[in-house]
Amino acid sequence: MIVDIAVPRPVEGSFHYDVPAELVDKVKVGMVIEAPFGKSSTIGFVVGLPQSSSLDPSRIRSISSVLTPEPLFDQTMLEFLTWVSQYYCHPLGEVISAAIPKQSWETAKKSPARKKRELPLEMLAGSAPENLTDAQKEAVAKILDPQDNRPVLLHGVTGSGKTEVYIRCLESMMAEGKGAIVLVPEISLTPLLLARFSVRFPGIVAVWHSHLTPRERREEWEKVRSGQARIVIGARSAVFAPINNLGCIVVDEEHETSFKQEEDLRYHARDMAIVRANRSGAKVILGSATPSVESYHNTTTGKFAYARLATRVQDRPMPKIAIIDLKDEEQKISEVPWLSQTLDIALRKTLADGKQSILYLNRLGFSHMLYCDDCGHTWRCNNCDIGLTYYRQPRVLRCHYCNMRRPVPDTCPECKGHSIETFGFGTEQVEKTIQERFPTARIARMDRSVVKTKRDLEELIERISRRDVDIVIGTQMIAKGHDFPGITLVGILTADANLNIPDFRAHERTFQMLTQVSGRAGRATDPGEVIIQSLQPNHPIIQTILNQTTETFFQTELESRRSHRFPPFSRLALVRFQHKNAARVSSFAQSCVRHLLNEFTRQGIQCSILGPSEAPLARLRNYYRWHCLVKSGGVAELRKAIAVVNAYTQSQKSSVQVTYDIDPMNAM
Numbered sequence: 232m233i234v235d236i237a238v239p240r241p242v243e244g245s246f247h248y249d250v251p252a253e254l255v256d257k258v259k260v261g262m263v264i265e266a267p268f269g270k271s272s273t274i275g276f277v278v279g280l281p282q283s284s285s286l287d288p289s290r291i292r293s294i295s296s297v298l299t300p301e302p303l304f305d306q307t308m309l310e311f312l313t314w315v316s317q318y319y320c321h322p323l324g325e326v327i328s329a330a331i332p333k334q335s336w337e338t339a340k341k342s343p344a345r346k347k348r349e350l351p352l353e354m355l356a357g358s359a360p361e362n363l364t365d366a367q368k369e370a371v372a373k374i375l376d377p378q379d380n381r382p383v384l385l386h387g388v389t390g391s392g393k394t395e396v397y398i399r400c401l402e403s404m405m406a407e408g409k410g411a412i413v414l415v416p417e418i419s420l421t422p423l424l425l426a427r428f429s430v431r432f433p434g435i436v437a438v439w440h441s442h443l444t445p446r447e448r449r450e451e452w453e454k455v456r457s458g459q460a461r462i463v464i465g466a467r468s469a470v471f472a473p474i475n476n477l478g479c480i481v482v483d484e485e486h487e488t489s490f491k492q493e494e495d496l497r498y499h500a501r502d503m504a505i506v507r508a509n510r511s512g513a514k515v516i517l518g519s520a521t522p523s524v525e526s527y528h529n530t531t532t533g534k535f536a537y538a539r540l541a542t543r544v545q546d547r548p549m550p551k552i553a554i555i556d557l558k559d560e561e562q563k564i565s566e567v568p569w570l571s572q573t574l575d576i577a578l579r580k581t582l583a584d585g586k587q588s589i590l591y592l593n594r595l596g597f598s599h600m601l602y603c604d605d606c607g608h609t610w611r612c613n614n615c616d617i618g619l620t621y622y623r624q625p626r627v628l629r630c631h632y633c634n635m636r637r638p639v640p641d642t643c644p645e646c647k648g649h650s651i652e653t654f655g656f657g658t659e660q661v662e663k664t665i666q667e668r669f670p671t672a673r674i675a676r677m678d679r680s681v682v683k684t685k686r687d688l689e690e691l692i693e694r695i696s697r698r699d700v701d702i703v704i705g706t707q708m709i710a711k712g713h714d715f716p717g718i719t720l721v722g723i724l725t726a727d728a729n730l731n732i733p734d735f736r737a738h739e740r741t742f743q744m745l746t747q748v749s750g751r752a753g754r755a756t757d758p759g760e761v762i763i764q765s766l767q768p769n770h771p772i773i774q775t776i777l778n779q780t781t782e783t784f785f786q787t788e789l790e791s792r793r794s795h796r797f798p799p800f801s802r803l804a805l806v807r808f809q810h811k812n813a814a815r816v817s818s819f820a821q822s823c824v825r826h827l828l829n830e831f832t833r834q835g836i837q838c839s840i841l842g843p844s845e846a847p848l849a850r851l852r853n854y855y856r857w858h859c860l861v862k863s864g865g866v867a868e869l870r871k872a873i874a875v876v877n878a879y880t881q882s883q884k885s886s887v888q889v890t891y892d893i894d895p896m897n898a899m
C-alpha cells in the first residue's frame with residue numbers, strides 16, 4: 232500500500248511512502264503519520280492513496296507510525312487547502328499544519344485547567360432587541376435569499392446594529408441544522424461581540440484564538456470536530472475550522488488588515504472565507520462601517536451583493552464633526568503643537584460636564600513626515616503616488632516602492648515658503664501634557680504598551696464603562712467596536728499621519744481610521760462631537776470625513792487606483808529579500824530584479840516591477856530588508872514571476888532569504 236504524504240517543511244510537492252502490513256487498516260486520507268525524512272524523521276499528512284508509484288520500489292521508504300485514530304480533515308477540506316497552497320505558492324504540508332492545530336495530534340500534556348474568570352456575560356451582552364429596523368430586516372432577507380449565493384457586503388455605519396444582523400442570520404442557519412464561522416480581527420478586542428453570541432447561542436459556541444493554552448486549544452478543536460460546537464468565533468485561523476455542514480461565514484470588520492497573516496503562510500482570511508464558502512455552498516457576510524476598496528468595488532461589478540445600514544439604531548444621531556487647521560496661528564498653544572485651542576476648550580467643557588473624552592493619535596510614520604507649515608504641503612512620489620519618507624542621515628526624501636530619491640527642498644513647491652518642518656510625538660508625551668493641563672482629570676491610556684492582555688482590556692473597558700476615567704488617550708486599539716455611552720468628545724490629534732504612510736492604501740487606511748474613531752462619539756442619546764486636527768484640512772480625504780460622503784471617497788479612490796494600476800485593478804506580489812549583511816542583500820535584490828526583467832521579456836510574462844528598494848523597516852531583528860513589488864493583471868502571471876525568482880535564488884546558492892507575499896496588505 233502506497234500513501235502520498237505532505238510534510239510541514241519548506242519543500243515542494245508530496246512524497247510517496249510504503250505502509251507496513253500492520254498499519255494498512257489504520258491509514259486514511261486526513262491522518263497524521265510519522266515517517267523517516269532524510270537523516271531524521273518527520274510528521275506528515277496523508278493527502279492521497281495512489282494505486283501505485285512510478286518511483287523505484289527500492290527508494291520508497293515506509294512510514295513508522297500513525298499518530299491519529301481518525302482523519303483530521305476530509306476530502307473537501309483537503310481540496311480547499313490544496314487550493315490555498317497553490318494560490319499562495321506555499322507548500323501543502325505547511326498549509327495543512329497552519330490550518331490544523333498541532334495539539335490535535337500531539338498527546339495531551341497534563342496541563343492544569345486554567346481558572347476562567349467568570350465574565351458578567353449578560354451584563355456585557357445587553358438584552359436582545361425585540362424589533363429590527365427596516366434596514367436590518369432588508370439586510371437579513373438579502374443575506375438569506377436562497378436565489379442569490381453571492382457574498383453580501385453589509386455596509387453599516389458605526390452603531391447601526393450589524394451584530395444583530397449576524398445573529399439573526401445565524402439563528403436561521405442553526406434552525407436548518409447548519410454550522411457557522413465568525414471571523415473577528417482580534418478576539419481579545421471583541422469581548423462584547425463574544426458575550427452577545429455566547430448569550431444568544433448558549434452551549435454551542437467555540438472560541439478560537441492564539442492566546443488559548445495548548446489544552447484549551449485541543450478542547451475547542453474537539454468540540455468543533457465532534458459537532459458539539461456549531462459556531463466558531465475566532466481570529467483569522469478559524470477560517471480553517473472543521474465545521475460540518477457549513478452554512479455561513481461572517482467576516483466582521485472585513486477591512487481590517489489583521490485578517491492578513493504576515494508570516495509563513497501569508498493568507499488573507501477574508502479572501503479564503505469567500506473561497507471556502509463558495510466551495511461548500513455557504514453564505515458569506517462581510518460586515519464593516521468602512522469596507523475595503525476591493526470589497527466595495529466588487530459590489531459595483533456585481534460580484535458581491537450589497538446591503539446598507541445607513542442610520543444608527545434607535546435613531547441615534549451621528550456625531551458633529553469639526554476640522555481644525557493646526558497651522559492656524561489663532562489655534563496655536565505655545566509648546567504644544569499638537570493641541571488646538573478648540574480641542575483644549577472642548578476637553579475642558581466635557582470634563583466640567585462630567586462626560587468622557589477620547590484622544591486618538593497614530594504614531595505610524597510620524598517622525599518621518601515632512602510638511603510645509605505655511606500651506607500644509609507634503610511630498611509624494613510622482614511614479615507611485617505614495618508618501619515620501621524623510622531621512623535625516625543623509626538628508627533625503629525617498630520612495631519605498633520605486634526607490635526614487637530626491638534632496639530635501641528648502642522651499643515649498645506649493646507656496647514658495649521656507650517653513651519646512653517635521654512632526655512627531657508619542658502617547659506618553661500626550662498623557663503627561665494633558666495631565667499637566669487638566670490636573671483633576673482621571674486619564675487612562677489604551678495602547679499596546681499598556682494593554683497587553685485580554686484581561687487588561689476588559690478591566691480598562693469596565694473602568695471606562697463605570698466612568699472611572701475622564702480622558703482616554705489611545706492608538707488604533709481605540710478605534711475598534713467598543714461602545715461607551717459616556718463618550719461625547721473624540722479628538723483626533725493629527726489626521727495626517729496616516730496619509731503619509733508609504734503604502735498605496737494610505738488614503739483608504741486614513742478614511743477607515745477617521746470614520747471608526749469618529750464612530751466612538753455619541754453612542755447613546757447624546758450626539759457627540761468629533762474634532763479632527765490636521766495640517767492639510769482641505770485634503771480630499773479629510774473633507775469626505777467632514778461631509779460624511781462615503782460614496783465620494785470610494786469613487787475618488789477607485790479612480791486613483793485605476794490610473795496607477797493598483798488593486799483592485801491589478802494584482803501584486805511583494806518579494807522580500809533579507810540578510811544580515813547590508814551590501815549582500817542590496818546587490819542580490821538588484822541582480823534578481825535585473826534577471827526578472829530579462830525573463831519577463833524573454834518568456835513574455837505580463838508583469839511589471841516597482842523597485843527594488845530598501846523596505847521602510849530597513850532593519851528588523853538584525854536583518855537588512857529590501858523588497859520589490861511585482862504588478863500584473865492576473866495572479867497566474869504573478870506565479871510565473873515567482874517561479875523565476877525561485878529558480879534564480881536556487882541557481883545563485885545565495886544565503887539571502889527570499890520570501891513572497893501574494894496580495895500584500897503591508898509593504899513595511
Ligand SMILES: [Zn+2]
Pocket residue numbers: 603604605606607608643644645646647648
Ligand atoms: Zn507651502
Ligand SMILES: [Zn+2]
Pocket residue numbers: 612613614615616630631632633634635
Ligand atoms: Zn515611487
